[in-house]
Amino acid sequence: MDGWDASTKSTVTKIPLLTTRAGPRDGAEWTKRLKEEYQALIKYMEMNKANDNDWFRISSGPDGTKWKGKCWYVHNLLKYEFDLQFDIPVTYPATAPEIELPELDGKTAKMYRGGKICLTIHFKPLWAKNCPRFGVAHALCLGLAPWLAAEVPHLVDTGMIVHKDNVTATKADA
Amino acid sequence: MAGGEHLEKDDVKVAGKEKRVMSSEVVDSNPYSRLMALKRMGIVDNYERIRDFSVAIVGVGGVGSVAAEMLTRCGIGRLLLYDYDTVELANMNRLFFQPHQAGMTKTDAAVQTLSGINPDVILESYTQNITTVEGFDKFMGSLTRNIKGESLNGKSGVDLVLSCVDNYEARMVVNQACNELGQTWMESGVSEDAVSGHIQLLIPGETACFACAPPLVVASGIDEKTLKREGVCAASLPTTMGIVAGLLVQNTLKYLLGFGVVSKYLGYSALKDFFPTMEMKPNPQCTNNSCLQRQREYEATKPARDAAAKAEAKRLAAEEAEAASVSLHEENEWNICLLDDEEPKDVRERIPDIPSSSGNLPQGLFRELPDSEVLDKSVISSESFVDPEGDLEDLQRQLEALNAL
């Protein structure tokens, strides 16, 4: 599992694995898969909060195909927060959801147009290897979290994003 | 069809006027004379048939836009164009789009240019993403309408789908649609380092589908470890994209008009000028249910196909015997080797038949992604799986509670 830091590696192994191979056009099987997605996300979020590493909010519509939320990253004690959204593709879970941060569209080369984050070359092979066991929670942990850790400091240092003055973070709510 | 007109989303542009006659008359004013010459030269039996064909091009980027222009200039009957992106100045290292089109959707800009080049082509523009649930439904809806815009009740209304997208996710969606429709399609791709590419023919049930085995790509010859990816997503070259578009449309013309050998897989390595070829059979363990269904249907037609192949072999043998008896009477006084010695069937025989998932790929080809593993122990130490029980609404409430904390 090249390409991730030790803490990401140890975190991802603690997210429960999924078993149902079903996408949003698969009716009752999708409902089953959706329940698994929620369970994995709940566990991941509880874990983050317990480890003082809460970093996203997420929820979906009733059919579980559209997900929206927020994610944030703390850099030099300042909290940078972004809207987060993605669709579950019709070919899920064979293909991973493509996570979008629309506010950062056009601000970094590590992003496809439309605001989809550009993942490392290691992500898709690992996702393919672990299909259908990986779900949304794994995609956030292995895809979005490392992306924010790499890109936010760069975006701040190059002046592409500026902190909203009234939002200051302390270590406690980081 | 007026150029410069801005189309609304999903607008369907249908040529209302009579098409020009496809004449073979050799005059400066005839746009089709050089194409119709293919018929006179005996390359193509019936070139005018090009007008009967509908081709869907998914992805109107560096490859798709050029493929669309080639087919437009060839006088294709109808093109369905799909893309949700807009033209950017960063695309100007590629062919087709022009700086003044920056900001337009790629589909609208393409219709603007293509309708100016050849007003005979019926152009349908779909400005949409195909990977979402709604997008996929619209995609299927458009593919199942005929040239008059009539719904065919779930039957495909196009002759070929060309995938010119730049990512695995969208290719898998095209694969899904074509497997469900039993629609033959061609895949194309250019590597992110811009120095290799490939085209592939996919016939549901008959050849491997895109999900039967991890995607096959051409080795660029560069060591992955030395390839620097810092600060960039992908590189691109107009040359590689133009070459791949050319290979794709050449294969399209051969497939539609029935001449030459239609390649099953043709790779291109720019650094070595190397063109590997291969064929892949469908995987009986494919995870795509529609693929399995198409495989069963194809298997059911085996007796009929065997009979047809036998009849064809018999016909060819008779033809050869006749040709041999004719050439006996001819003096070959100049000792010139006739072109007829190279029948296409010989080329076909030289292509090795390679099973889908096996490791023995032709030199220069490799799998882009690994097969899914039963359980990758090197990655997963925990054996913990989710509990299959639980009520969905209750789980949603639990997540909302965590969100509110």
Ligand SMILES: [Zn+2]
């Ligand atoms: Zn398949």
